Each structure stands twice: as C-alpha cells, then as structure tokens.
Amino acid sequence: MSPLLEVEELRRSFSGGRTLFGPRKPDVRAVDGVSFTLGRGETLGLVGETGSGKSTLGRLVLRLIEPSAGRVRFEGEDVTAASSSGLRAMRPRMQMVFQDPYGSLDPRMTAAEIIAEPMTAHGVRRAEAMRRAADMLGRVGLSPAMAARYPNEFSGGQRQRIGIARAIALDPALVVLDEPVSALDVSVQAQILNLLADIQARSGVSFLFIAHDLAVVRHVSDRVAVMYLGRVVEMAPRDALYGAPRHPYTVSLLSAVPRPDPAKERAKARIRPIGEIGSAAALPSGCRFHPRCPRARLVAARGVDAVQAAGTRLPRACVEQDPQLSPAGGGAHLAACHFPDEA
Ligand code: SF4
Numbered sequence: 001m002s003p004l005l006e007v008e009e010l011r012r013s014f015s016g017g018r019t020l021f022g023p024r025k026p027d028v029r030a031v032d033g034v035s036f037t038l039g040r041g042e043t044l045g046l047v048g049e050t051g052s053g054k055s056t057l058g059r060l061v062l063r064l065i066e067p068s069a070g071r072v073r074f075e076g077e078d079v080t081a082a083s084s085s086g087l088r089a090m091r092p093r094m095q096m097v098f099q100d101p102y103g104s105l106d107p108r109m110t111a112a113e114i115i116a117e118p119m120t121a122h123g124v125r126r127a128e129a130m131r132r133a134a135d136m137l138g139r140v141g142l143s144p145a146m147a148a149r150y151p152n153e154f155s156g157g158q159r160q161r162i163g164i165a166r167a168i169a170l171d172p173a174l175v176v177l178d179e180p181v182s183a184l185d186v187s188v189q190a191q192i193l194n195l196l197a198d199i200q201a202r203s204g205v206s207f208l209f210i211a212h213d214l215a216v217v218r219h220v221s222d223r224v225a226v227m228y229l230g231r232v233v234e235m236a237p238r239d240a241l242y243g244a245p246r247h248p249y250t251v252s253l254l255s256a257v258p259r260p261d262p263a264k265e266r267a268k269a270r271i272r273p274i275g276e277i278g279s280a281a282a283l284p285s286g287c288r289f290h291p292r293c294p295r296a297r298l299v300a301a302r303g304v305d306a307v308q309a310a311g312t313r314l315p316r317a318c319v320e321q322d323p324q325l326s327p328a329g330g331g332a333h334l335a336a337c338h339f340p341d342e343a
C-alpha cells in the first residue's frame with residue numbers, strides 16, 4: 001500500500017520585493033527541495049528554528065499556499081495538480097490546526113458553530129452538524145454543555161481543544177499541526193499532547209507535527225525530521241534521532257536542553273552552532289550550515305582538504321558541495337552532512 005502522503009522535492013520561493021529606489025531583493029527560498037513520506041497512523045515531527053521553512057512546508061502539503069515546484073500526493077491523488085473542485089473534495093480528509101488558539105477561532109462564533117463549520121461547508125445539514133459538534137466537544141475532553149460558549153470564555157488549552165475538534169470533525173486522514181502547543185503552559189501542553197495521542201490511537205489519523213523544539217515532539221512522533229534553512233537536514237525514527245543524532249545541527253538542538261551536570265555543560269559549549277540562523281535569501285554555498293557548524297571546524301583542524309571560509313578554515317567539501325539527505329547510521333536514518341560519522 002502506498003504511503004498516505006508522499007512529498008517530492010517540494011519548493012517554494014517568495015519574491016524578495018524591492019527596496020525603496022534600490023535593486024530587487026533576492027528571493028527567499030523558504031522551502032528548498034523537501035521530500036518525505038508519511039504512513040497511515042504515523043506522526044512525523046517536523047522541527048526547526050523560526051525561519052527554517054517548517055510552517056511554509058505544512059501549508060504547502062495542504063496546498064493552502066502554492067508550491068513553486070515539486071509534488072504532493074495524498075491518498076494516491078496529486079494534490080499539487082488538483083483543480084479547485086478536486087482540492088475541495090480532498091479538504092475534509094486533510095486538515096490543519098494552527099499555533100495560536102487565540103487568533104485562530106472566530107470570536108463571534110460559539111464553540112459548536114466553530115466545530116460545525118467545516119461540516120456544513122461540506123454538506124452536513126446544520127442541525128446534524130451542531131449535534132455532532134457537541135459530541136466532538138466531549139471527544140476532546142470538554143463538556144458538551146459548553147457548546148454555546150464563545151472563544152473568550154475558554155482558556156488557551158480549551159481553545160486549542162476546540163481547534164482540534166474542528167480539525168477532526170470530518171474524520172480526516174491527515175492533520176497538519178503547526179506548533180499546536182507552543183502558546184500553552186507546559187502542564188497544558190502535556191494534556192494536549194496526550195489528547196492528540198488518544199485521538200490517533202482511536203482514529204488512525206496521521207499527524208505532521210510542527211514544532212520549534214525537539215523536546216515537544218519527542219513523545220508524540222514515530223519519526224522526526226529536522227529542518228534548517230528550507231531543507232530537511234536529518235530524518236530518522238524517533239529513538240535513533242534522539243539517541244544518536246548524525247547532523248551537527250540536530251546535535252546542537254538537543255544540547256540546548258539544559259543539563260544540571262557542569263562537565264556536560266562544558267561539553268555542550270563545543271557543539272553549539274556559531275551565531276544566528278542565516279537567511280534563506282542569501283544561502284551559504286555548499287552546506288548551508290557551514291558558517292555555523294562546529295563539526296566542520298573540528299574536521300578541518302584534523303587536516304582534511306580545507307579552504308578559508310566564514311572567517312576560518314573549513315573542509316572544502318562543506319564550503320563547495322551541497323550535501324544531500326543520505327543514509328547515515330543504518331536503517332531509515334538519513335542525514336545531509338559530508339561527515340555524518342563524526343557524531
Ligand atoms: Fe557541518 Fe560540513 Fe556536515 Fe555541513 S557538511 S553539517 S558544514 S560538517
């Protein structure tokens with residue numbers, strides 16, 4: 001059986017626009033050639049800093065924005081080539097939950113109306129949709145008696161439950177969750193993550209779970225993909241990624257989790273990325289992580305063929321050749337690094 005979702009070489013650039021009186025600014029390559037598959041009932045965690053392209057990727061998958069190139073197949077159908085009516089027919093099966101439970105719910109609609117809306121939009125009669133919406137409240141751990149309340153009468157966590165109820169109301173096969181818990185308190189985060197796991201166990205829905213933090217996706221993901229400046233730089237089954245990360249960027253993200261042990265704190269200093277995330281409008285040559293890569297500096301110091309770049313000596317391969325996502329460390333573990341075994 002083919003995977004639920006197949007994403008091939010997906011790309012999206014945004015025009016850089018013009019500076020006042022000046023030349024055109026370069027295009028921003030927000031998503032720059034991303035491929036992955038997602039199985040039925042599977043959760044893929046998609047992690048990256050602000051500016052890595054993960055939200056754009058989530059919207060491209062659902063074709064809420066148009067790709068510049070590449071293809072998305074969902075349940076065997078080509079999403080990227082679908083007509084507007086074809087896309088509309090697919091919509092109930094692929095849904096999205098947004099980050100901001102405050103901004104993503106219409107304040108003038110009751111909880112039941114919000115949840116019923118996608119159902120009525122796809123032909124369910126209003127009375128039936130409202131009855132099912134009250135049921136859905138129960139399924140996401142809220143009381144059906146809250147159906148007539150407005151968003152401002154709910155807490156942040158409750159609002160996110162309403163957002164989730166709306167997304168699953170039509171029994172989708174795929175839900176893209178864009179930072180669904182980032183705006184919530186840690187204790188509430190855990191409740192929402194448990195709710196999502198519960199919904200998945202019952203319905204077999206697949207999740208593409210976007211987060212900026214590896215800690216958040218750890219317990220909900222079967223596999224994890226790490227994005228950096230528009231690319232997936234590492235993708236692996238969850239335990240392989242957390243237990244034996246192969247890309248230095250992943251290593252640095254994992255090391256950002258605080259540790260009580262001072263010796264380990266000192267060890268962390270050597271694996272931190274140097275400086276800030278670059279710009280997708282001015283991508284570095286070769287490996288896009290090279291200006292920040294602590295591993296490249298260590299490898300160059302050992303005497304591989306090196307060149308002067310980013311104010312230091314770096315391996316020529318890192319500066320000149322763009323590493324592709326390739327097998328590293330066995331199994332389904334993939335990393336885009338010329339020196340994956342240095343981990
Ligand atoms: Fe670092 Fe070089 Fe690997 Fe890129 S290819 S992540 S610069 S070691």
Ligand code: MG
Binds near residue numbers: 054055179
């Ligand atoms: Mg985002």
